[in-house]
Amino acid sequence: MAEFDLIEKYFAPLSMDGLKNDTAVLDISAGHQLVVSSDTSNRGDHFVEEMSAFDAARKCLRANVSDLVSSGADPLAYQLNLALPKDLDESWLADFAAGLAADQKEYGIVLSGGDTTGMSAGGLSVSITVFGLVPTGRAVLRSGAREGDVVVVSGILGDAYLSRLHMPSPPLVLAPLVRKYAHAAVDISDGILADLGHICNVSGLSARLEFDKIPLSEKGRAALENGQASAEELLTWGEDYELAMAVAPEDIECFQKQAEALGVALSVAGIFEAGAGVKVFDRNGQEMSFSKTGWVHF
Amino acid sequence: MAEFDLIEKYFAPLSMDGLKNDTAVLDISAGHQLVVSSDTSNRGDHFVEEMSAFDAARKCLRANVSDLVSSGADPLAYQLNLALPKDLDESWLADFAAGLAADQKEYGIVLSGGDTTGMSAGGLSVSITVFGLVPTGRAVLRSGAREGDVVVVSGILGDAYLSRLHMPSPPLVLAPLVRKYAHAAVDISDGILADLGHICNVSGLSARLEFDKIPLSEKGRAALENGQASAEELLTWGEDYELAMAVAPEDIECFQKQAEALGVALSVAGIFEAGAGVKVFDRNGQEMSFSKTGWVHF
Numbered sequence: 001m002a003e004f005d006l007i008e009k010y011f012a013p014l015s016m017d018g019l020k021n022d023t024a025v026l027d028i029s030a031g032h033q034l035v036v037s038s039d040t041s042n043r044g045d046h047f048v049e050e051m052s053a054f055d056a057a058r059k060c061l062r063a064n065v066s067d068l069v070s071s072g073a074d075p076l077a078y079q080l081n082l083a084l085p086k087d088l089d090e091s092w093l094a095d096f097a098a099g100l101a102a103d104q105k106e107y108g109i110v111l112s113g114g115d116t117t118g119m120s121a122g123g124l125s126v127s128i129t130v131f132g133l134v135p136t137g138r139a140v141l142r143s144g145a146r147e148g149d150v151v152v153v154s155g156i157l158g159d160a161y162l163s164r165l166h167m168p169s170p171p172l173v174l175a176p177l178v179r180k181y182a183h184a185a186v187d188i189s190d191g192i193l194a195d196l197g198h199i200c201n202v203s204g205l206s207a208r209l210e211f212d213k214i215p216l217s218e219k220g221r222a223a224l225e226n227g228q229a230s231a232e233e234l235l236t237w238g239e240d241y242e243l244a245m246a247v248a249p250e251d252i253e254c255f256q257k258q259a260e261a262l263g264v265a266l267s268v269a270g271i272f273e274a275g276a277g278v279k280v281f282d283r284n285g286q287e288m289s290f291s292k293t294g295w296v297h298f
Numbered sequence: 299m300a301e302f303d304l305i306e307k308y309f310a311p312l313s314m315d316g317l318k319n320d321t322a323v324l325d326i327s328a329g330h331q332l333v334v335s336s337d338t339s340n341r342g343d344h345f346v347e348e349m350s351a352f353d354a355a356r357k358c359l360r361a362n363v364s365d366l367v368s369s370g371a372d373p374l375a376y377q378l379n380l381a382l383p384k385d386l387d388e389s390w391l392a393d394f395a396a397g398l399a400a401d402q403k404e405y406g407i408v409l410s411g412g413d414t415t416g417m418s419a420g421g422l423s424v425s426i427t428v429f430g431l432v433p434t435g436r437a438v439l440r441s442g443a444r445e446g447d448v449v450v451v452s453g454i455l456g457d458a459y460l461s462r463l464h465m466p467s468p469p470l471v472l473a474p475l476v477r478k479y480a481h482a483a484v485d486i487s488d489g490i491l492a493d494l495g496h497i498c499n500v501s502g503l504s505a506r507l508e509f510d511k512i513p514l515s516e517k518g519r520a521a522l523e524n525g526q527a528s529a530e531e532l533l534t535w536g537e538d539y540e541l542a543m544a545v546a547p548e549d550i551e552c553f554q555k556q557a558e559a560l561g562v563a564l565s566v567a568g569i570f571e572a573g574a575g576v577k578v579f580d581r582n583g584q585e586m587s588f589s590k591t592g593w594v595h596f
Binding site for chain 2: 020021022023024025026027028030032033034035036037038039040041042043044045046067068070071073079080081082083112113114115116117118119120121122123124125127129131134136139141142143186187198202
């Protein structure tokens with residue numbers, strides 16, 4: 001099937017304007033800034049071969065939505081760039097589009113455009129660029145953490161490590177509260193040690209975590225106890241797509257209550273202090289040591 | 299070398315903010331809309347193996363800049379998503395970044411962010427999403443052609459077919475004139491027959507071209523005469539990245555003069571009339587027939 005037929009059949013129905021043009025024209029509400037982020041996901045690396053095309057689409061889109069949440073942005077639209085093996089079965093593409101359709105509804109976002117290409121060399125690569133809006137000056141960055149802020153983590157961590165088919169659920173509903181309460185935020189895509197490390201680096205601070213307060217799932221705790229997973233494996237595995245944030249201690253109670261009302265649990269897992277790097281302490285007050293901090297992409 | 303080191307070394311210097319965040323925050327000037335477009339280029343398909351990384355970078359970026367020109371948008375920034383073979387030589391990336399740097403200067407555009415990934419399955423894929431600005435309501439689309447408009451083509455066509463290493467030069471300088479004079483425009487990425495066909499489809503018109511008025515390069519004319527290339531090959535090969543536009547006949551003289559002052563030649567190659575599809579006539583008034591209309595992506 002030719003590129004234009006594929007686009008007409010599978011992607012035009014997902015779009016705001018039927019993809020009649022090669023460019024999209026987006027209105028940016030007055031008093032707002034545009035937030036942009038991109039993620040590339042390759043089959044075999046970022047999603048496994050056994051994952052259905054439906055779920056692969058959702059995982060790719062959610063990795064991008066997660067970046068919007070972390071900056072406190074409301075979703076607007078996304079561009080989809082596909083490099084596909086030339087012998088790809090059309091049913092894969094049909095399932096992939098169905099997955100996108102499901103998540104567009106879930107996250108209130110729409111396809112603005114993209115490009116669909118065949119790749120002679122093999123491989124299957126999905127690049128998404130996502131657009132969101134924030135009131136001007138209100139985007140949450142990595143650089144805003146302050147000494148004495150508490151380290152707040154959304155949801156639970158560790159399940160992505162325990163299941164290769166885990167579907168993350170970035171807490172998009174939290175975006176308005178993130179920009180209200182978070183001084184800095186990052187989404188946990190490379191493991192909490194690495195991602196919190198980014199906040200520490202650019203904010204010029206250290207983060208001190210208490211291992212027991214890091215919100216691991218029941219499965220994660222059980223895996224730790226029966227030796228199926230190590231603390232390092234759980235803390236350095238990416239793809240949980242929850243948030244790590246810096247929040248003023250006096251705000252945490254209100255933030256937690258309002259997040260809970262939206263169905264999102266927030267845990268206080270530590271504190272930002274003077275210094276550099278992320279340190280984790282066990283229940284005996286001993287610093288835990290790790291041989292790596294996070295997912296290595298190459 | 300790890301992803302973050304590669305980004306710090308090669309891509310942070312190309313960016314507006316050092317890529318300290320996973321998201322970019324862009325200001326959209328009051329009274330403007332955002333124009334967005336994406337192109338994916340795969341090594342072996344969209345640029346040949348023999349092309350230097352420096353030139354590959356420029357060709358990928360120019361394919362995107364070309365979409366901005368065709369919609370009359372001024373360049374703002376771009377996202378870069380890379381899926382690279384895991385054994386890629388670092389010098390390739392260094393040359394690629396140098397090519398981007400050269401074209402950022404040439405086209406007044408800056409890197410806003412992106413993602414750099416390794417792809418186990420092999421293959422090398424470059425996805426770029428480009429952002430531009432137009433005064434609100436002034437974006438030029440494919441749908442605005444009117445009966446009686448002339449078909450205007452920028453620059454010369456055919457050289458992309460004649461050299462696998464051809465470097466296109468989308469006439470970005472023309473953007474303000476495109477939004478002033480063009481009722482509809484498209485960039486010629488898939489060959490003039492296919493791309494003009496898009497305008498015809500969505501504008502509900504036919505285009506009637508005179509072959510002798512299509513601006514072929516000297517090389518192209520020579521290749522026709524000595525049988526090295528057929529008319530079909532020249533007209534259905536993509537990647538010239540010039541513009542095809544619909545312009546009111548009374549405006550063409552002013553448009554041509556003002557474009558010429560900017561160093562861009564404009565040719566009147568035909569007319570839009572009632573009907574459907576693109577027709578080409580030879581010097582004897584005979585309709586020429588073609589077995590295909592353009593580049594097939596799969």
